[in-house]
Amino acid sequence: MKFRRSERLVDMTNYLLDNPSNLVPLTFFAERYGSAKSSISEDLTIIKETFEQRGIGMLTTVPGAAGGVKYIVKSNEEDSSLFLDEMCDIMAKPDRILPGGYLYMNDVLGNPQLMKKVGRVIASAYAEQEINVVMTMATKGIPIANAVASYLNVPVVIVRRDNKVTEGPTVSINYISGSSKRIQTMLLSKRSLEEGSKVLVVDDFMKAGGTIKGMTDLLGEFNATVAGIAVLIESEDTEERLVDNYLSLLKLSELDTKDKKINVTKGNYFDVIAKTK
Amino acid sequence: MKFRRSERLVDMTNYLLDNPSNLVPLTFFAERYGSAKSSISEDLTIIKETFEQRGIGMLTTVPGAAGGVKYIVKSNEEDSSLFLDEMCDIMAKPDRILPGGYLYMNDVLGNPQLMKKVGRVIASAYAEQEINVVMTMATKGIPIANAVASYLNVPVVIVRRDNKVTEGPTVSINYISGSSKRIQTMLLSKRSLEEGSKVLVVDDFMKAGGTIKGMTDLLGEFNATVAGIAVLIESEDTEERLVDNYLSLLKLSELDTKDKKINVTKGNYFDVIAKTK
Numbered sequence: 269m270k271f272r273r274s275e276r277l278v279d280m281t282n283y284l285l286d287n288p289s290n291l292v293p294l295t296f297f298a299e300r301y302g303s304a305k306s307s308i309s310e311d312l313t314i315i316k317e318t319f320e321q322r323g324i325g326m327l328t329t330v331p332g333a334a335g336g337v338k339y340i341v342k343s344n345e346e347d348s349s350l351f352l353d354e355m356c357d358i359m360a361k362p363d364r365i366l367p368g369g370y371l372y373m374n375d376v377l378g379n380p381q382l383m384k385k386v387g388r389v390i391a392s393a394y395a396e397q398e399i400n401v402v403m404t405m406a407t408k409g410i411p412i413a414n415a416v417a418s419y420l421n422v423p424v425v426i427v428r429r430d431n432k433v434t435e436g437p438t439v440s441i442n443y444i445s446g447s448s449k450r451i452q453t454m455l456l457s458k459r460s461l462e463e464g465s466k467v468l469v470v471d472d473f474m475k476a477g478g479t480i481k482g483m484t485d486l487l488g489e490f491n492a493t494v495a496g497i498a499v500l501i502e503s504e505d506t507e508e509r510l511v512d513n514y515l516s517l518l519k520l521s522e523l524d525t526k527d528k529k530i531n532v533t534k535g536n537y538f539d540v541i542a543k544t545k
Numbered sequence: 546m547k548f549r550r551s552e553r554l555v556d557m558t559n560y561l562l563d564n565p566s567n568l569v570p571l572t573f574f575a576e577r578y579g580s581a582k583s584s585i586s587e588d589l590t591i592i593k594e595t596f597e598q599r600g601i602g603m604l605t606t607v608p609g610a611a612g613g614v615k616y617i618v619k620s621n622e623e624d625s626s627l628f629l630d631e632m633c634d635i636m637a638k639p640d641r642i643l644p645g646g647y648l649y650m651n652d653v654l655g656n657p658q659l660m661k662k663v664g665r666v667i668a669s670a671y672a673e674q675e676i677n678v679v680m681t682m683a684t685k686g687i688p689i690a691n692a693v694a695s696y697l698n699v700p701v702v703i704v705r706r707d708n709k710v711t712e713g714p715t716v717s718i719n720y721i722s723g724s725s726k727r728i729q730t731m732l733l734s735k736r737s738l739e740e741g742s743k744v745l746v747v748d749d750f751m752k753a754g755g756t757i758k759g760m761t762d763l764l765g766e767f768n769a770t771v772a773g774i775a776v777l778i779e780s781e782d783t784e785e786r787l788v789d790n791y792l793s794l795l796k797l798s799e800l801d802t803k804d805k806k807i808n809v810t811k812g813n814y815f816d817v818i819a820k821t822k
Contacts, residue, residue: 274554278595281558286661318555366713374712374737378702380695384563407683407703408711414691418657425655426684434685435651436643460651 271301276311284315284327284339289395289421293336312337323347325395341419343392345538351385352534355518358382359501359532369525371501377411377472386517387415390470390498393515393541394420399495400465401425403487405454405479408472412500416470425460427483429453439489443482454482456490466495474499477510484511502535515540548578553588561592561604561616566672566698570613589614600624602672618696620669622815628662629811632795635659636778636809646802648778654688654749663794664692667747667775670792670818671697676772677742678702680764682731682756685749689777693747702737704760706730716766720759731759733767743772751776754787761788779812792817 271279280297297308316327323344329337343351355376364372376382390412399420404413406428417424429452431438440455461467469483484494497514504521516535523530548556557574574585593604600621606614620628632653641649653659667689676697681690683705694701706729708715717732738744746760761771774791781798793812800807 274550274591275595275598277551277554278558278592279599279601281555282562282599282601285559285562287658314551315555318552319559321552322556322559324556324559366710368710370710372711372713372734372736374703374734375700378694378700378737380691380698380701381564383691384695407687407705410684410687411691411701414657414660414688417655418661421657423652423655424657424688426651428684433643433645433647434649436649457649457651459649460655 271303273307273311276301276303276308277314280311281315284337285324287421288325288339288341288419291330291336291338296336340395341388341391342395343388345541348389348392348537349534351389352517352537355382355386356532356534359518359520360530362528362530364530365523365525365528367525369523371473371520371523371530373408373472373501377408383411383415386412386500387417387419389517389537390416390515391419393498393537393544394468394496397495398466399468401461401492402468402470403427403461403483404470405429405483409470412472413470416468416498420468425456427454427456427486429455431455439486441482441486441489443478443485445476445478452482454479454486456486461487461490461492463491465490465492467492468496468498469494470498472500473503474501474511474514474516475503476506476508477514480514481510499535501532548580550584550588553578553580553585554591557588558592561614562601564698565602565616565618565696568607568613568615573613617672618665618668619672620665622818625666625669625814626811628666629794629814632659632663633809633811636795636797637807639805639807641807642800642802642805644802646800648750648797648800648807650685650749650778654685660688660692663689663777664694664696666794666814667693667792668696670775670814670821671745671773674772675743676745678738678769679745679747680704680738680760681747682706682760686747689749690747693745693775697745702733704731704733704763706732708732716763718759718763718766720755720762722753722755729759731756731763733763738764738767738769740768742767742769744769745773745775746771747775749777750780751778751788751791751793752780753783753785754791757791758787776812778809 294305298305319325325342326340402413402417403425413424435457437458438455499516501518502516519533519535521531571582575582596602602619603617679690679694680702690701712734714735715732776793778795779793796810796812798808
């Protein structure tokens with residue numbers, strides 16, 4: 269069965285989007301459509317240009333017998349900036365203030381369209397680095413970790429505060445919550461993380477950074493290394509930051525429970541990606 | 546700026562895949578590309594045929610001034626069947642057996658490629674029904690719920706066993722775990738679910754169904770209704786099932802801790818979708 273160029277473009281676009289960061293040999297597409305490799309190359313040129321123009325991502329071509337084409341997620345800065353502006357507005361709604369000065373975020377974390385965009389923006393910052401695993405803390409970090417991992421095409425591992433029979437043997441550490449100064453425990457299923465993994469640590473919210481510091485300490489127990497730290501929102505209201513070299517999409521600069529006022533600005537995202545260029 | 550057909554096909558494919566179950570007016574695309582509506586219609590015919598042929602999904606067109614085009618996820622039965630066979634093999638690996646006869650599933654739940662496919666298959670069964678929300682129980686159900694909700698383009702709400710300050714006011718119920726017969730508590734943030742919502746309840750594993758029964762009871766407290774129940778894997782080893790009318794992708798028919806043997810077959814998926822046709 270032969271496929272016309274127009275059909276190939278639709279199917280290849282779907283295939284590449286579904287398999288990010290994955291090297292696809294040109295012969296795979298050539299066989300899939302019964303087409304010459306030269307036609308596939310022309311198709312890929314069209315897709316590459318459109319992906320770049322519309323801020324969908326990059327197509328990189330690896331030449332040679334073991335070569336192929338790879339889709340790498342890359343949100344353009346203008347789109348990312350507009351999206352972060354939108355997120356600032358969403359997060360600054362006064363009815364998010366909870367007793368004790370906490371921020372209600374369940375609706376945002378449960379919104380698949382927003383999470384996809386958060387995932388795209390974070391993944392774009394790390395797509396050209398070697399990341400083997402995305403790690404997060406249960407429960408609120410999970411939707412963000414899933415979204416990021418889906419674009420980087422790597423597994424997610426989930427650190428928990430409580431042990432469950434379904435985890436199998438675990439490795440646990442004690443850590444000090446930066447804000448409340450309480451000693452807490454976190455644990456990770458032993459077989460969920462391979463030695464030597466390069467790990468991107470993500471979370472929804474960071475104040476002093478105690479939880480994230482704990483996760484990076486836990487990585488040491490697995491002989492794994494931190495390849496990056498990314499949070500959706502960091503709070504400016506902290507005396508001491510326990511981690512540096514993190515990336516934040518948003519910054520909570522004010523949360524006034526008395527006057528019901530929240531101020532959210534962009535985090536350090538654009539500063540961080542400018543440095544890695 | 547004018548776009549060629551080939552560029553439009555690539556960008557429209559990406560846009561539609563990114564916005565499932567969403568009615569997109571033809572004028573949106575016409576303006577986006579500076580093209581006549583007639584050209585957009587021709588583009589959509591090509592995309593529709595390719596989506597159907599490759600088992601990506603359906604494009605439905607709503608005529609009239611308020612009309613447009615909608616992408617609905619629809620995995621074809623052959624692809625779904627092949628995927629479920631693959632999942633049976635993955636789940637039947639003997640080293641998944643944990644002490645107490647539990648099944649280790651973290652690697653599967655943390656694999657974004659597998660979760661996307663699980664999400665596609667479950668969402669395909671419900672894409673033509675009215676679903677407003679996907680609900681699950683923390684922690685293991687979350688990746689499945691996220692994947693399903695992403696294809697149905699609806700929010701996820703997460704039921705928890707423990708209360709957290711970041712949930713705000715909650716509604717809680719007691720329920721009896723079907724297998725262990727223990728009384729447990731589950732709770733849901735009050736503002737996370739609107740009255741009258743039609744809810745798809747999903748979870749990773751179901752034995753007697755106590756947790757799922759609890760979630761459906763909790764929905765009653767929100768005057769919300771159950772639009773469907775879907776689980777990744779059900780266990781045959783149960784005296785009494787507390788829920789009926791569920792959909793399962795897989796069935797654990799044997800887990801022998803002594804001989805280290807697991808047997809996993811397809812669940813009732815194809816029977817259920819045959820009935821709804």
